[in-house]
Amino acid sequence: MRIKDLLTGVAASVLLAGTAQAEMTGGKVRIGVLNDQSGLYADLGGQGSVMAARMAIEDFGGSLDGTPIEVVSADHQNKPDIGSNIARQWYDVDGVDMVIDVPNSAVALAVNEVTREKNKVFINSGAATSDLTGPKCSPNTVHWTYDTWALANGTGKAVVKNGGDTWFFITADYAFGHALEKDTTAVIEANGGKVLGSVRHPLSTSDFSSFLLQAQASGAKVIGLANAGGDTTNSIKQAAEFGITQSGQQLAALLLFLSDVHALGLPVAQGLTFTESFYWDLNDQTRAFAKRFGERNGGRMPTMVQAGVYAGTLHYLKALKALGSDGDGKAVVAKMKEIPTDDPLFGKGTIRVDGRKIHDMYLFEVKKPEESKGPWDYYTLKATIPAAEAFRPLDKGGCPLVKS
Amino acid sequence: MIQQLLGIPPQALFGQLLLGLINGAFYAMLSLGLAVIFGLLNIINFAHGALYMMGAFVAWFLLQYAGIGYWWALLLSPLAVGLLGMLIERTMLRRLYQLDHLYGLLLTFGLALIIEGLFRNQFGSSGQPYAIPPQLMGGYNLGFMFLPTYRGWVVVASLAVCLATWFVIERTKLGAYLRAATENPTLVQAFGINVPRMITLTYGFGVALAALAGVLAAPIYQVNPTMGSSLIIVVFAVVVIGGMGSIMGSIVTGFGLGVIEGLTKVFYPEASNTVIFVLMAIVLLIRPAGLFGRA
Numbered sequence: 202m203r204i205k206d207l208l209t210g211v212a213a214s215v216l217l218a219g220t221a222q223a224e225m226t227g228g229k230v231r232i233g234v235l236n237d238q239s240g241l242y243a244d245l246g247g248q249g250s251v252m253a254a255r256m257a258i259e260d261f262g263g264s265l266d267g268t269p270i271e272v273v274s275a276d277h278q279n280k281p282d283i284g285s286n287i288a289r290q291w292y293d294v295d296g297v298d299m300v301i302d303v304p305n306s307a308v309a310l311a312v313n314e315v316t317r318e319k320n321k322v323f324i325n326s327g328a329a330t331s332d333l334t335g336p337k338c339s340p341n342t343v344h345w346t347y348d349t350w351a352l353a354n355g356t357g358k359a360v361v362k363n364g365g366d367t368w369f370f371i372t373a374d375y376a377f378g379h380a381l382e383k384d385t386t387a388v389i390e391a392n393g394g395k396v397l398g399s400v401r402h403p404l405s406t407s408d409f410s411s412f413l414l415q416a417q418a419s420g421a422k423v424i425g426l427a428n429a430g431g432d433t434t435n436s437i438k439q440a441a442e443f444g445i446t447q448s449g450q451q452l453a454a455l456l457l458f459l460s461d462v463h464a465l466g467l468p469v470a471q472g473l474t475f476t477e478s479f480y481w482d483l484n485d486q487t488r489a490f491a492k493r494f495g496e497r498n499g500g501r502m503p504t505m506v507q508a509g510v511y512a513g514t515l516h517y518l519k520a521l522k523a524l525g526s527d528g529d530g531k532a533v534v535a536k537m538k539e540i541p542t543d544d545p546l547f548g549k550g551t552i553r554v555d556g557r558k559i560h561d562m563y564l565f566e567v568k569k570p571e572e573s574k575g576p577w578d579y580y581t582l583k584a585t586i587p588a589a590e591a592f593r594p595l596d597k598g599g600c601p602l603v604k605s
Numbered sequence: 606m607i608q609q610l611l612g613i614p615p616q617a618l619f620g621q622l623l624l625g626l627i628n629g630a631f632y633a634m635l636s637l638g639l640a641v642i643f644g645l646l647n648i649i650n651f652a653h654g655a656l657y658m659m660g661a662f663v664a665w666f667l668l669q670y671a672g673i674g675y676w677w678a679l680l681l682s683p684l685a686v687g688l689l690g691m692l693i694e695r696t697m698l699r700r701l702y703q704l705d706h707l708y709g710l711l712l713t714f715g716l717a718l719i720i721e722g723l724f725r726n727q728f729g730s731s732g733q734p735y736a737i738p739p740q741l742m743g744g745y746n747l748g749f750m751f752l753p754t755y756r757g758w759v760v761v762a763s764l765a766v767c768l769a770t771w772f773v774i775e776r777t778k779l780g781a782y783l784r785a786a787t788e789n790p791t792l793v794q795a796f797g798i799n800v801p802r803m804i805t806l807t808y809g810f811g812v813a814l815a816a817l818a819g820v821l822a823a824p825i826y827q828v829n830p831t832m833g834s835s836l837i838i839v840v841f842a843v844v845v846i847g848g849m850g851s852i853m854g855s856i857v858t859g860f861g862l863g864v865i866e867g868l869t870k871v872f873y874p875e876a877s878n879t880v881i882f883v884l885m886a887i888v889l890l891i892r893p894a895g896l897f898g899r900a
Contacts, residue, residue: 240831243730374875402870403878407826407835410624411870411877414750418617431731434827442737442753442825444744464731464827501729 224526227296230270232258232514235287235312236302236327238276241405241431244460246327248274249498250302250510256493257514265521273297277308279404284308285315292319298527299324299517302510306330306377316341321530324517326509329429329456330380331593334557338600341530343537345558346509347478349381350593352455355476355562355586357388360423360453366392368453369421370399371412371436373428381427381455397421402428409436413443422451429456434464441469458504462579467570470579474566479505479546480580483563486545502577512544513558550588555600562591620750621867627756629863630763631818635836636843636855637767638814641774644850645787645807648698648709653840654833655717656812659686660819662724665733665828675738675824682820683813690812694805717834724830732827759821766817767856774852783807839878842885848898858896 234254236246251274258270273295277284284303291297292315300316303309304327316323317339324343325333331350333342368389372378378401386396397419400412413436416424424445426436433454440452454461457475481491481502490511494503503511520536521527534556542550542558550560565580573579595603635657642650663685664678673681693716701708737755744753774780786793786800794800819833826832839862847858862881869880876883888896 239725239730241730243725245731247730400874402874405835406878407832408624408628410627410756411621411867412874414617414620414624415871417751418614431827431829431831434731438734438827439825442744442755444751444753448751460729460731464734466734468736469734 224528225265225268225521226298226526226528229268229296230265230299230518230521230527231295231297232270232272232517233288233291233295233297233300234272234274234302234510235277235284235291235300235308236274236304237279238274240279242279242304242327242429244464244501245430245458245504246302246304246506246510249494249501249503249507250274250326252494252497253503253507253511254301254514256490256497257511257518261515261518265518270518277303277305279305279308281307281311285311288312288315289319292316292321298322298530299533301325301513301517302327302506304328304506306332306380307375309333310337310376313337313339313342316530319530322517322533324510324513326513327506329377331384331598332376332380334553334555335593335598335600338555338598338602340556340602341534342556343513343534343552343558344556345513346505347476347562348557348592349377349384351478351562351586351591352381352476353385353388354591354593355564356453356455356474357385357425358392359474359564359584360451361389361392361394365423365451365453366394367421368394368396368423368425369416369419370396370425370427371409371416372399372401373432374401374403377429378427382425385425385427385455399427402432404432406432407435409439410443412436413440413445417443417445417448417450422449423453424450425453425455427455430458430461433457434461437465437473438469458506459502459577459579460504462567463501463577467568467573467579470567471569472567474564474583476562476564476586477505478560478562479503479508480563480565480582482578482580483582490545500576508546512542512546515544516540516542516552553595555595555598555602557592557595557598559588559592561588562586616749617871619747621871622864623747623750623752624756625864625867626860627760627863628867629860630760631822631836631859632840632843632863633767633856633859634763634814634818634821635840636847636859637770637852638811638818639840639844640847640850640852640855641770641814642808642811643844644852645783646694646698646709646804647702647706648713648808649706650808650811651710651714651837652693652716652720653713653812653815654835654837655720656686656690656833657815657819657822657836658724658830658833659689659720660816661735661823661826661828661832662728662733662819662830663816664820664823665735668735669733675820678820679817683816686816686819687809687813691805691809693812694808698808699801717837721830721834728830730829730831732829732832735823735828737824755824759825762821763818766814767859770814771852771856839881842881844895846881846885846888846895848895851895851897854895854897 234251275287299322301324306328309328326346331348333344372382524536538552547560564584663682667673741755847854870877
């Protein structure tokens with residue numbers, strides 16, 4: 202089976218130039234959704250991402266000119282070794298052509314390397330680290346939904362401009378938190394602000410009161426939460442309990458998902474300002490998608506990560522159709538970069554040479570309970586950050602692909 | 606000199622000590638339940654974390670679907686979960702008493718995974734909000750820190766429950782029966798005491814303690830299907846350090862380790878979730894029976 206795959210792969214790349222016969226390895230396209238399905242990031246991606254990938258396949262027509270498209274999924278448990286082992290097995294044994302989602306930057310960086318080594322395709326929606334399109338960029342990887350630079354640029358800039366010029370970070374102690382703290386620090390300093398200190402907590406901490414007290418003692422005007430998922434919701438909830446905001450300090454949740462706001466409830470979450478690339482209630486198209494998604498997902502609206510899985514899968518399939526083969530991951534990603542992106546959720550956009558998907562980002566504020574008109578009506582749009590300004594300039598990331 | 610203690614102002618240090626004590630309250634209540642169960646049933650109850658989570662969820666159900674608030678939940682949730690515990694003891698655990706510890710551990714671990722999986726499937730992983738009851742909102746400015754009223758209440762409530770439990774087991778006639786049944790069940794049975802029923806009730810009580818801790822935790826943390834599994838390993842470390850089966854040992858160790866963990870969060874936060882296990886390793890090397898255990 203593996204030899205046959207290899208041969209078809211070789212054959213496909215030889216024939217690549219002209220004869221565009223649909224030639225898919227193993228006679229099918231197989232997409233692997235790899236994410237946290239049981240831990241603190243399960244609600245922002247998890248089974249919802251699997252559903253989003255399935256919906257993209259349906260909307261693409263269910264098959265690629267008669268070649269079946271399949272979805273497999275697995276739980277990486279937020280452990281890089283487990284994540285890269287699953288990816289390796291998928292590529293080597295199970296005939297998976299593309300891996301998508303992979304929240305948790307540590308796992309994403311590991312899968313990034315495996316994908317490069319196996320010459321497959323990795324579309325990242327869930328992970329945040331901007332290193333994926335910076336020093337660690339790969340010709341086999343596309344970073345779809347958001348990244349730490351975009352979050353820092355959106356939220357960091359807005360907060361500093363509103364007078365929040367001294368910061369203290371509460372940072373998740375792994376690749377993602379470090380990247381987010383680093384990128385936000387750069388934005389703060391570039392806008393004339395100052396970072397007074399930071400504290401790093403282990404992933405999946407339940408009690409944040411000690412860290413919040415340290416942040417309070419620092420006297421900083423803004424407490425920047427460089428963490429995600431359950432860590433962020435616990436930080437925000439306990440900050441309210443300890444009267445942090447009443448005493449004049451401001452919380453900046455650098456990464457907040459719709460699922461987090463839902464879990465916190467509006468009374469606690471109201472007034473938070475943060476950056477995202479998607480909200481279900483942006484326009485008619487996003488609302489139509491959200492309605493379909495909600496019907497299958499127990500009424501839960503899609504997060505931006507799940508939206509990114511949908512859009513990424515759709516664009517991947519378009520590239521396969523244009524290319525006529527899925528054997529050579531580099532060629533597929535090159536095709537994805539060549540054709541402009543266009544989908545109902547993120548609108549028109551492009552994928553840069555470093556793998557960065559470019560689209561608008563949005564600055565949202567969480568509504569007050571009395572402003573919310575119904576379930577899941579949580580955000581007010583404060584500002585749109587145009588695509589051209591939303592992401593790190595191509596020459597600033599240190600991606601080796603850019604020079605060539 | 607006086608302003609700084611190891612680079613930390615003493616005021617900040619007081620705050621951290623107090624916070625450590627608050628977290629220790631949860632460790633103490635959970636490890637107490639484990640110690641009681643282990644002492645009498647010889648079962649290493651790995652389902653304890655899941656039952657703690659259920660306690661929080663029952664409080665949430667009561668509020669969400671029946672409009673029953675926090676104070677009643679403090680009573681009703683431990684009752685409900687305790688009854689479930691007794692059912693588990695009657696139908697499953699009872700069959701394992703003659704076997705090796707390992708079987709009880711495997712059964713309860715499996716139960717924990719099943720319970721957690723069911724809740725996660727139903728309610729997702731990011732949890733449900735549970736508000737602090739209005740009577741306990743707000744807080745006091747202690748000068749060195751802002752103490753939320755609710756956290757203060759947690760320490761007081763937990764200390765009271767722990768000490769009451771210790772008193773019942775170590776100082777009353779009922780407790781004497783319990784302790785005697787641990788040593789020699791056959792003899793106690795011969796005196797006309799219904800040992801199997803006592804064991805069922807004890808397991809129910811241990812489980813109810815976990816559920817009570819769950820209700821107390823609900824307004825602080827999200828009511829979350831994984832809240833138990835992230836705590837249970839630490840609590841086992843507490844029990845091991847305190848000495849398996851020792852009541853006072855688990856109370857003192859619970860509070861003590863909370864404080865040590867709190868201090869770690871100031872001096873080297875990155876290690877805050879490993880420090881307890883380092884301590885456990887050291888204690889096991891020096892005193893394998895635990896600090897308060899009988900060798």
